[in-house]
Amino acid sequence: MARAWLSVEGIARRYGGRPVFRDVWFGVERGEFVALIGHSGCGKTTILNILAGLEAPDAGTIVIDGRQVSGPALDRAVIFQSHALLPWLSALGNVAFAVRSRHRDWPRGRVQDHARRVLDLVGLSDAAGRKPAELSGGMKQRVGIARALAIEPSLLLMDEPFSALDALTRGTLQDEVLRLVSDAGQTAFMITHDVDEAILLADRILLITNGPDARVAEVVVNTLPRPRDRQTIHRTPGHYALRNHIVDFLVTRSRTLAGARPEGWDGRRVPEVRPADLAIKETIN
Amino acid sequence: MALRIRSMLLLLLILAVLLGGWQIAATPAAATGPALDPEYAKLLGASAQQGQQTPMPRPSDIAARAWHHLQDPFYIHGANDQGLGIQLGWSLLRVLTGFGLAALVAIPLGFLVGMSPVVHGALDPIIQVLRPVSPLAWMPLALYTIRDSGISAIFVIFICAIWPMLLNTSFGVASVRREWLNVARTLEAGPWRTAFTVILPAAAPTIMTGARISIGIAWLVIVAAEMLVGGTGIGYFVWNQWNNLAIADIVVAILVIGLVGMALDQLLGRAARAVAWRE
Structure with missing residues (x-):
């Protein structure tokens, strides 16, 4: 089996001797958008932190482009759930902080220009001088997105980036991220518990069982055609089957599959399902 | 705005009542009893026997003394007679030097204590034992080791100003958000960039609160310290005027000490506002 560009190889995390999750294997190819969906307590955020290099796994490794991850690096940007902006810096200052980290040799003016351009990209040119306290939740997360994109990462990591926002803002920001990520051919990995968000954004959706001892139980391939549009995606053939499959997993199977592995289980060969294709085939027959 | 004006009027009224009452109460009634020739009374030691005291100064006397000091605050007539401004200058110099040195030690050390649980565990008992010690208790030790009263006074300021800044810095640094x-x-x-661009600004409001407490304590302590070491300073001035039984001058000094302390506090308060942030 050829190694994917990003290869998660058997990682585990234990808490007080008991595994939170273990034997987690998956890969992400360049330009791919992968989402991980599951209930709280299954270690989703920990998996993302391990990918970011902020935490080390208790077992297993992560290899990106042939190199093992040993800590945080500038080619992996994180959009934090709580936006994590530095409150004493303006929106522009927060983005410039990231730009300066990436390009240490750039003069001040060039850093500012670049930061301003990225803020334009997320539609915040007018709020550049404002402090985070003076921004709405959605605007703060836009700054967070701009800060992540400003360093032109090869991998964009998102930890439930829209969960703290109201539905309307969430929708707009999802569109924004969809546009930015597909324009740039950005490789991205996202943690979420929002089924529609995963269907809209991701190429593949990893379904993780409840903890403790959680595992990735299924990989759902999202075969809905791109470009996807939030307004019309629910009318796309196969959408219902796909959505129902994931919701069913979250409602029942995440619980019933939790804990003991079935006989002959191999974390490296997680079953792949294409519910949308299956449904289309059935309707044709 | 109207509220401020009303408060101001009330303040003036309170001052008028207090000072007016004081003025009337402290004005001596016309002398009663057999008048003695003052020269004769002195010979008999009668003034002492009659229990006559140095009279409590009236607000008008104090105002006159204040006016007198304000007219020429910077004169130097020998070692024991220097202007109020000069004395204040000495005190401020000692406080600011001691405070500055304390900040130079406390802030970096506080960073270390705040960032390293090991260092925190090691230094915390020392800090907890030394912190409640009255700074004046250090004075004899300082005089013995330093052998210079001026520097000893600065040392006492240093030792009293260091604790609030050290504790607040370490607390501020330790409670910087994990996500930042x-x-x-x-x-x-890198560690230096993180320290200066993330931890320092995040902890700055807490550090400034510590600095504000420190300078307040330093200004309290300097008066007592200067009473002990003597020579110069506003504390020495107060003690000197006590020896002269110049009560009005003492009251003037008290007022000036209060005003300067308030000014120092507001200065630090302004600095604290400059580094404040809200989420």
Whole structure:
């Protein structure tokens, strides 16, 4: 089996001797958008932190482009759930902080220009001088997105980036991220518990069982055609089957599959399902 | 706005009543009893026997003395007779030097204590034992080891100003949000850059609160310290005027000490506002 560009190889995390999750294997190819969906307590955020290099796994490794991850690096940007902006810096200052980290040799003016351009990209040119306290939740997360994109990462990591926002803002920001990520051919990995968000954004959706001892139980391939549009995606053939499959997993199977592995289980060969294709085939027959 | 004006009027009224009452109460009634020739009374030691005291100064006497001091605050007539401004200058110099040195030690050390649980565990008992010690208790030790009263006074200021800044810095540094540190880590900011661009601004409001407490304590302590070491300073001035039984001058000094203390506090308060942030 050829190694994917990003290869998660058997990682585990234990808490007080008991595994939170273990034997987690998956890969992400360049330009791919992968989402991980599951209930709280299954270690989703920990998996993302391990990918970011902020935490080390208790077992297993992560290899990106042939190199093992040993800590945080500038080619992996994180959009934090709580936006994590530095409150004493303006929106522009927060983005410039990231730009300066990436390009240490750039003069001040060039850093500012670049930061301003990225803020334009997320539609915040007018709020550049404002402090985070003076921004709405959605605007703060836009700054967070701009800060992540400003360093032109090869991998964009998102930890439930829209969960703290109201539905309307969430929708707009999802569109924004969809546009930015597909324009740039950005490789991205996202943690979420929002089924529609995963269907809209991701190429593949990893379904993780409840903890403790959680595992990735299924990989759902999202075969809905791109470009996807939030307004019309629910009318796309196969959408219902796909959505129902994931919701069913979250409602029942995440619980019933939790804990003991079935006989002959191999974390490296997680079953792949294409519910949308299956449904289309059935309707044709 | 109207509220401020009303408060102001009330303040003036309270002052008028207090000072007016004081003025009337302290004005001596016309002398009663057999008048003695003052020269004769002195010979008999009668003034002492009659229990006559140095009279309590009236607000008008104090105002006159204040006016007298304000007219020429910077004169120097020998070692024991120097202007109020000169004395204040000495005190301020000692306080600011001691405070500055304390900040130079407390802030870096506080960083260390705040960032390293091991260092915190090691230094915490020392800090907890030394912190409640009255700074004046250090004075004999300082005089013995330093052998210079001026520097000893600065040392006493240093030792009393260091604790609030040290504790607040370490607390501020230790409670910097994990997520901000994670941002710095994902951006590969080195330890120095993280310290100066993330931890320092995040902890700055807490550090400034410590600095404000420190300077307040330093200004309290300097008066007592200067009473002990003597020579110069506003504390020495108060003690000197006590020896002269110049009560009005003492009251003037008290007022000036209060005003300067308030000014120092407001200065630090302004600095604290400059580094404040809200989420």
